[in-house]
Amino acid sequence: MSHPLRGRAAIVGIGNTRRWNAPGRTPFDQLQEAAVLALEDCGLRFDQVDGLFCAMSTSGLPVLNVAERLGIKPTYADGTMVGGASFLFHLQSAMAALEAGLCQVALICYGSNQLTAGGKLASMPDPQPYEAPFRPRYPISSYALAAARHMHQYGTTREQLADVAVAARAWAQRNPDAYARGPLTRADVLASRMVSDPLTKADCCLVTDGGAALVLTRAERARDLPRPPAYVLGVGVAVGHRQISAMPDLTTTCAVESGRRAYAMAGLGPRDVDHVMLYDAFTINTLLFLEDLGFCAKGEAGALVQSGAIAPGGTLPVNTNGGGLSCNHPGMYGLFTLIESVEQLRGHCSDRQVPGAAVSLAHANGGVLSSQATAILGTAATL
Amino acid sequence: MATDPRFDGPGPDAAYRQALSEGRLVLQHCGDCTATQFPPSLVCRACGGTRLQWRPWSGRGTVYAATTVRDRAGDYNVALVELEGGARMMSRVEGVPADAVRIGQAVQARIVAGEDPCVMYTPSSGDSA
Numbered sequence: 001m002s003h004p005l006r007g008r009a010a011i012v013g014i015g016n017t018r019r020w021n022a023p024g025r026t027p028f029d030q031l032q033e034a035a036v037l038a039l040e041d042c043g044l045r046f047d048q049v050d051g052l053f054c055a056m057s058t059s060g061l062p063v064l065n066v067a068e069r070l071g072i073k074p075t076y077a078d079g080t081m082v083g084g085a086s087f088l089f090h091l092q093s094a095m096a097a098l099e100a101g102l103c104q105v106a107l108i109c110y111g112s113n114q115l116t117a118g119g120k121l122a123s124m125p126d127p128q129p130y131e132a133p134f135r136p137r138y139p140i141s142s143y144a145l146a147a148a149r150h151m152h153q154y155g156t157t158r159e160q161l162a163d164v165a166v167a168a169r170a171w172a173q174r175n176p177d178a179y180a181r182g183p184l185t186r187a188d189v190l191a192s193r194m195v196s197d198p199l200t201k202a203d204c205c206l207v208t209d210g211g212a213a214l215v216l217t218r219a220e221r222a223r224d225l226p227r228p229p230a231y232v233l234g235v236g237v238a239v240g241h242r243q244i245s246a247m248p249d250l251t252t253t254c255a256v257e258s259g260r261r262a263y264a265m266a267g268l269g270p271r272d273v274d275h276v277m278l279y280d281a282f283t284i285n286t287l288l289f290l291e292d293l294g295f296c297a298k299g300e301a302g303a304l305v306q307s308g309a310i311a312p313g314g315t316l317p318v319n320t321n322g323g324g325l326s327c328n329h330p331g332m333y334g335l336f337t338l339i340e341s342v343e344q345l346r347g348h349c350s351d352r353q354v355p356g357a358a359v360s361l362a363h364a365n366g367g368v369l370s371s372q373a374t375a376i377l378g379t380a381a382t383l
Numbered sequence: 384m385a386t387d388p389r390f391d392g393p394g395p396d397a398a399y400r401q402a403l404s405e406g407r408l409v410l411q412h413c414g415d416c417t418a419t420q421f422p423p424s425l426v427c428r429a430c431g432g433t434r435l436q437w438r439p440w441s442g443r444g445t446v447y448a449a450t451t452v453r454d455r456a457g458d459y460n461v462a463l464v465e466l467e468g469g470a471r472m473m474s475r476v477e478g479v480p481a482d483a484v485r486i487g488q489a490v491q492a493r494i495v496a497g498e499d500p501c502v503m504y505t506p507s508s509g510d511s512a
Contacts (some may be wrong), residue, residue: 131473133499133501145461148448245463
C-alpha cells in the first residue's frame with residue numbers, strides 16, 4: 001500500500017543565486033532573486049504563486065515581508081522557524097497543502113547576507129538563560145559536546161572528522177559554484193585552529209551569503225512544465241529539543257525518526273538511495289546523519305568515511321555540491337540540500353554528476369541537532 | 384479571577400532563581416513518574432504530568448560531555464553534567480585545567496552568587512582529573 005502523499009507533489013523549479021559574497025545586498029534581495037530564478041526555471045509567474053513558505057534569521061515576520069515584496073497574495077502560508085531544517089518542514093507542509101487543494105503553486109524561499117553582515121551567525125531573539133552564564137560558543141560548542149560524546153562512546157577519531165571535511169572539499173573542487181575549492185588535506189584540518197574541542201575551524205561550515213528558492217506543484221501539473229519534475233516520494237520531520245542539555249543521547253539525533261517517516265512514505269530504504277545530501281554544519285553532523293539515516297550502524301560512520309565511501313569515486317556520494325563545509329552556508333542551509341538533489345536528478349551536474357541518479361535523499365538539521373527533516377526525491381521512473 | 388490553583392505562585396524559572404539566591408540547591412521532581420528535570424518547566428517532559436515538586440539535592444553529578452572553549456582571554460570548560468535521576472545541566476567544571484575535564488568524572492555543584500546566581504561544578508574530592 002503506497003502512502004497517499006508519495007509522489008503527489010513535485011519540485012518543478014529551482015533558483016540559486018550563487019552569490020556567496022555579495023556586499024550591498026540584503027537578505028530580501030537574495031531571496032527575491034532566487035524566487036525570480038525558480039519561477040523562470042518552471043515558466044510560472046508570481047501571480048500564480050498562492051502558497052508561500054519562508055523562514056529567515058533576520059526577520060521575525062518573513063511571510064509578511066516576502067509577500068509584500070514579491071506581490072504574492074497567498075491563500076496558504078507557513079513561516080515555521082526551526083532553524084536550518086525549516087525549509088524541509090515547509091516542504092512537508094506544502095505537499096499537504098497542495099494535496100488538500102489549499103494552494104496550487106507553492107514557493108519555498110530563503111535569503112541571507114550572513115557573510116557581508118559581519119560573518120557571525122545572525123542572532124535570533126531566543127535567549128537561553130540556562131546556557132548563557134557558561135558562555136558556550138553558539139552553536140559550535142553544542143556540536144562539540146556531541147562530537148566529544150561520539151568519540152567517547154564509539155572511538156571516533158579527529159582524523160575521521162577531518163576526512164568528512166576533506167571529502168566535502170573534493171566534491172567542491174568538482175563544482176564551479178562552490179565557494180571554497182582550494183586544496184584541503186586531513187593534516188590541514190587537524191592543524192586548523194581549535195575552536196571548541198574537538199572541533200577546529202575546518203570542522204565548521206562556511207559563512208556565506210546566498211539565496212535559494214523552490215517551486216512545487218501537484219504531480220499532474222508538474223508533467224506539463226518544462227523541467228523534468230523531481231517528485232517528492234517521502235518526507236519526514238522530527239523535533240527533539242532546543243538546548244543541547246535536553247537532548248537525551250548526544251550520539252543519536254531525531255533524524256532516526258524523520259528518516260523512518262520519510263522512508264516509510266517513499267516505500268524505500270537507505271539501499272535504494274543513489275545520492276545523499278546531509279546538512280553538514282559541522283563535520284560531526286555528517287557522521288551522525290549517516291548513522292541515524294541507516295547508511296551504516298551506530299558508531300560506524302567514522303570508519304565508513306575514512307574508507308573513502310562518501311568522497312568522489314566512493315560507493316555513497318554525499319554532499320556532492322561541497323556541502324555547507326565547502327560550497328556555501330548562508331546561516332540556514334537546508335534549502336540548498338534540496339537544490340543539489342534536484343540538480344542531480346535532472347542530470348545537470350557535469351563533473352560531479354552521480355551517473356543515473358534516480359533517488360536522492362536530502363536531510364536538514366536545525367538548531368543544535370534540535371530539528372531534523374528528511375526528504376526523498378525521485379525521477380519519474382521511481383513513481 | 385478564577386485561576387487554576389495548581390499553577391499559582393511563582394513560575395518554575397522564578398522559583399529556581401529564588402532558591403539559588405537563598406543558597407539552596409534544588410531539583411525538580413515529577414510527582415507522577417519520579418523523573419527529575421532541568422531546566423525547570425511547568426510540565427514534566429518525561430510524562431506530561433503537572434505535579435512537579437522542588438526537592439533539595441546533593442549537588443552531586445557526573446560529567447556527561449565536555450568541551451574546551453578556546454578564547455583569547457583564556458580557555459575555559461563547558462560541560463553537560465548528569466544529575467541524579469537523569470536530568471542534565473549545562474555548566475562549567477572549574478578548579479582543574481579546562482582540557483582536563485573528563486567524561487564520567489564525578490563533580491560537585493556550588494552556587495555562584497550574584498544578581499543572576501548560577502550553578503558551577505568542581506571535581507569531587509578523591510576524583511580530581
